Amino acid sequence: MQVLTVNLGDRSYPIYIGEQLLSQPELLCPHIRGRQVCVVTNETVAPLYLDKLCAALSDYQVDTVILPDGESHKTLQVWSSIFDTLLSSRHNRTTTLIALGGGVVGDMTGFAAATYQRGVDFIQIPTTLLSMVDSSVGGKTGVNHPLGKNMIGAFYQPRCVLADTSLLRTLPARELSAGIAEIVKYGLISDYDFFVWLENNMDDLLAGDMTALAYAVKRSCENKADVVAQDEHEGGLRAILNLGHTFGHAIETAQGYGNWLHGEAVAAGMVMAADLSCRRGAISNDELARVIHLLQRANLPVKAPSDMIPTQFMELMGVDKKVLDGRLRLVLLESMGKAIITSDIDAGMLQDTFDACKAD
Amino acid sequence: MQVLTVNLGDRSYPIYIGEQLLSQPELLCPHIRGRQVCVVTNETVAPLYLDKLCAALSDYQVDTVILPDGESHKTLQVWSSIFDTLLSSRHNRTTTLIALGGGVVGDMTGFAAATYQRGVDFIQIPTTLLSMVDSSVGGKTGVNHPLGKNMIGAFYQPRCVLADTSLLRTLPARELSAGIAEIVKYGLISDYDFFVWLENNMDDLLAGDMTALAYAVKRSCENKADVVAQDEHEGGLRAILNLGHTFGHAIETAQGYGNWLHGEAVAAGMVMAADLSCRRGAISNDELARVIHLLQRANLPVKAPSDMIPTQFMELMGVDKKVLDGRLRLVLLESMGKAIITSDIDAGMLQDTFDACKAD
Numbered sequence: 001m002q003v004l005t006v007n008l009g010d011r012s013y014p015i016y017i018g019e020q021l022l023s024q025p026e027l028l029c030p031h032i033r034g035r036q037v038c039v040v041t042n043e044t045v046a047p048l049y050l051d052k053l054c055a056a057l058s059d060y061q062v063d064t065v066i067l068p069d070g071e072s073h074k075t076l077q078v079w080s081s082i083f084d085t086l087l088s089s090r091h092n093r094t095t096t097l098i099a100l101g102g103g104v105v106g107d108m109t110g111f112a113a114a115t116y117q118r119g120v121d122f123i124q125i126p127t128t129l130l131s132m133v134d135s136s137v138g139g140k141t142g143v144n145h146p147l148g149k150n151m152i153g154a155f156y157q158p159r160c161v162l163a164d165t166s167l168l169r170t171l172p173a174r175e176l177s178a179g180i181a182e183i184v185k186y187g188l189i190s191d192y193d194f195f196v197w198l199e200n201n202m203d204d205l206l207a208g209d210m211t212a213l214a215y216a217v218k219r220s221c222e223n224k225a226d227v228v229a230q231d232e233h234e235g236g237l238r239a240i241l242n243l244g245h246t247f248g249h250a251i252e253t254a255q256g257y258g259n260w261l262h263g264e265a266v267a268a269g270m271v272m273a274a275d276l277s278c279r280r281g282a283i284s285n286d287e288l289a290r291v292i293h294l295l296q297r298a299n300l301p302v303k304a305p306s307d308m309i310p311t312q313f314m315e316l317m318g319v320d321k322k323v324l325d326g327r328l329r330l331v332l333l334e335s336m337g338k339a340i341i342t343s344d345i346d347a348g349m350l351q352d353t354f355d356a357c358k359a360d
Numbered sequence: 361m362q363v364l365t366v367n368l369g370d371r372s373y374p375i376y377i378g379e380q381l382l383s384q385p386e387l388l389c390p391h392i393r394g395r396q397v398c399v400v401t402n403e404t405v406a407p408l409y410l411d412k413l414c415a416a417l418s419d420y421q422v423d424t425v426i427l428p429d430g431e432s433h434k435t436l437q438v439w440s441s442i443f444d445t446l447l448s449s450r451h452n453r454t455t456t457l458i459a460l461g462g463g464v465v466g467d468m469t470g471f472a473a474a475t476y477q478r479g480v481d482f483i484q485i486p487t488t489l490l491s492m493v494d495s496s497v498g499g500k501t502g503v504n505h506p507l508g509k510n511m512i513g514a515f516y517q518p519r520c521v522l523a524d525t526s527l528l529r530t531l532p533a534r535e536l537s538a539g540i541a542e543i544v545k546y547g548l549i550s551d552y553d554f555f556v557w558l559e560n561n562m563d564d565l566l567a568g569d570m571t572a573l574a575y576a577v578k579r580s581c582e583n584k585a586d587v588v589a590q591d592e593h594e595g596g597l598r599a600i601l602n603l604g605h606t607f608g609h610a611i612e613t614a615q616g617y618g619n620w621l622h623g624e625a626v627a628a629g630m631v632m633a634a635d636l637s638c639r640r641g642a643i644s645n646d647e648l649a650r651v652i653h654l655l656q657r658a659n660l661p662v663k664a665p666s667d668m669i670p671t672q673f674m675e676l677m678g679v680d681k682k683v684l685d686g687r688l689r690l691v692l693l694e695s696m697g698k699a700i701i702t703s704d705i706d707a708g709m710l711q712d713t714f715d716a717c718k719a720d
Contacts, residue, residue: 080436087508115513118594142478148447151443151477152476153475318450
C-alpha cells in the first residue's frame with residue numbers, strides 16, 4: 001500500500017492506494033470521529049461491495065443510502081434524499097459520511113457532508129478509475145442543474161480517501177477507458193514523463209494490471225494534488241485541470257448527461273484543445289498525432305459528435321463557469337506536458353478546430 | 361453611521377449601521393466585484409424597498425428573485441429557485457447575491473451564495489430587527505428540513521452587511537418584539553450592563569427610537585462578533601448564542617414553523633433556560649423575575665404553549681443539532697450576563713421547569 005498526503009494546511013488528508021483496502025478497518029477507523037456512519041452508494045456498486053464495507057464498520061451505527069446510478073441522477077432532488085436518511089436515523093454533527101462509488105456518488109455525498117448541519121466528516125472510497133484519479137483530490141463537490149453541470153456545490157475536503165485498486169476488477173472496460181482519459185490529461189498538462197510512461201504502459205493499464213494501475217493512480221493524484229495545493233479554490237492555476245473540459249462539458253450537455261461518459265467527453269475535448277494548440281503552433285502535428293493515438297489506444301472517442309455544429313458549441317460554452325465576464329477562456333497546451341489558460345483565442349482557428357474535430 | 365468590523369481573518373467584513381443607508385450606493389459598490397448582481401427578497405419586502413435598492417445599483421446587471429414570505433418557505437425547493445434565475449440570467453462566478461429581507465431571506469440567499477458555482481459573493485441587507493442583530497453576524501446560512509430546523513446549510517460570510525435602521529419603520533410591532541428577544545439574549549449571555557441598559561430603554565426601543573435601535577443593534581452585533589471570532593464553526597463557545605434556542609426550536613417545531621416567530625419561541629425558551637438556571641441556584645428568583653418582566657414589557661411570550669407536554673419537548677430536543685452523541689446539552693445561565701454550556705442536567709429540575717413554564 002502507498003500513502004499520498006494532499007497538503008492543504010489543516011484540511012490535509014491521506015490517500016491510501018493499494019489492493020484489498022476495503023477489508024482493512026484499521027485504515028478507516030482513525031478517521032471516524034463519532035459512532036455514526038452513513039454509507040452512500042449506488043444500485044450498481046451496492047451488490048458488489050456494500051456488505052464488505054459494512055462488515056468492516058461493525059463497531060459503528062451504520063446506515064446506508066442507495067442512490068440510482070448515473071450522471072442523470074446527480075440532481076438536487078436525489079441529493080436531498082441523503083438528508084432524509086441522516087435525519088430519520090438521527091445522525092448528529094459527529095457523524096461521518098462515506099461515499100462508496102464513482103464521481104457521481106462522491107460529488108453528491110461530499111456536498112451532503114458539506115451541508116448536513118453545516119458540515120460533517122466525509123470519507124471517499126472511489127470505485128471507478130476516474131473517481132480515483134479525479135475526485136479523490138480537490139474537494140469539488142456538487143450536483144448538476146438542468147441549465148449547467150456542477151453549478152451547485154461546495155469545496156469540501158474528505159478526511160481520507162481509500163483508493164482500493166481491487167475494486168477496478170469489476171469495472172466495465174468502457175469506464176476503465178473513461179478513467180484513462182483523465183490520467184492522460186495529467187501527462188498533458190503537467191507531466192511529460194508520465195505521458196511517455198502511458199505510451200509505454202497503456203496495454204498493461206487496459207489489461208487491468210494492478211501494479212500499473214496503482215502507479216497511474218498515484219502519479220495522477222500527485223499531479224493533481226500539486227496543482228490543488230497551490231490553488232484550492234480555483235482562483236487561477238487550478239483551471240489547468242480543466243483541459244478538454246470546456247469542450248467536453250458542451251458535448252455532455254448537448255448529448256444529455258450520461259450518454260457520453262465524462263471521461264469520453266473529456267477525451268474528445270482534449271483532442272480539440274490539442275488541435276487548437278497545434279494550430280497556434282504550441283505543439284507539432286506529430287505531437288498532436290501522439291495525443292490522438294494514445295487516446296485511441298485507450299478506446300476513447302477523439303472526435304466530437306457529428307451532429308454538433310460550432311454555434312451549438314459556442315452557446316453551450318457560454319454558460320460554462322470557466323467564463324469570466326463573458327470572455328471565453330480556454331485551457332490549451334503550451335507544449336507537451338505544460339498547460340496554459342488563455343482568453344487570447346483566434347475565432348478562425350477555433351472554427352477550424354470545430355471542423356477538424358467533428359466525427360464524419 | 362457607525363461601522364463595526366467582524367474579525368474573521370481573511371473573511372472579515374464590515375457592518376454599517378445607521379439611517380438611510382439603502383440609498384447610499386457608495387457603501388455597497390466597493391463590495392461588488394463583478395458587473396452582475398442578483399437581489400433576493402420576498403413578496404412582503406419587495407414592494408417596500410426593492411425599487412430603491414435597484415436604483416442604487418443602476419451601474420450593474422441586476423436580476424431579482426422574489427421568494428414567498430415566511431419560515432415555512434425556508435425549504436430546499438424554494439432555495440433552489442434562486443439557481444433557476446442565476447443560471448437563466450447567466451450569472452458567472454463573479455456575481456454578487458444581495459439578500460434584502462429578514463432571516464429567512466438571508467439564510468437562503470447566503471446558502472445559495474455559498475453553493476452557486478461553489479461559492480460567490482454575498483451581501484446582507486437585513487430588513488428586520490431580528491436579522492440585524494442575529495444573522496448579520498456569524499455566517500450561518502441554510503434551510504429547514506421537515507425533520508429539523510436549519511439542518512442543511514453552510515458557514516458562509518458576507519462581504520458586508522448594511523443595517524439600515526430606517527427600514528424598521530415599516531416593521532410590524534410583533535416582529536420588532538421578536539428582534540428584541542435576541543437583543544435581550546446578548547444581555548443575558550455576555551453583557552449584564554447591556555441587560556440593565558435594556559431595562560432602562562425598553563420603552564424607547566418599542567417606540568422605534570432610531571438612536572436607541574442603532575445602539576441596540578450595534579451592541580448586539582459587537583457581542584455576537586466577539587463570540588463568533590473566537591469560535592467561527594461552533595466547536596464550543598459559540599453554542600452560548602443558543603440560549604433559549606433548544607427549548608425554542610422544540611416549540612417552533614411542535615407548532616409548525618412560522619406560527620410562532622423565531623424570536624417569540626426564543627423568548628419563551630430563554631425563560632425556560634433562566635427558570636432551570638434559577639432552580640440550579642445560578643440566578644436568584646428576583647433575577648429570574650427581571651428576565652421575565654423585561655420580556656413581558658417587550659410583548660413577548662414567557663410561557664411554552666399549553667398543549668406541549670414534557671415528553672414532546674424531550675423528543676423534539678432529541679433531534680436538535682446541539683445534541684452530542686445522544687446526551688442533552690443545554691445553554692444555561694451561570695449568572696446574569698454569563699452563560700455556560702452543560703450536559704449535567706437534573707431530570708427532576710428539568711421536569712419542574714417544564715411544569716412551571718407551561719401556559720395555563
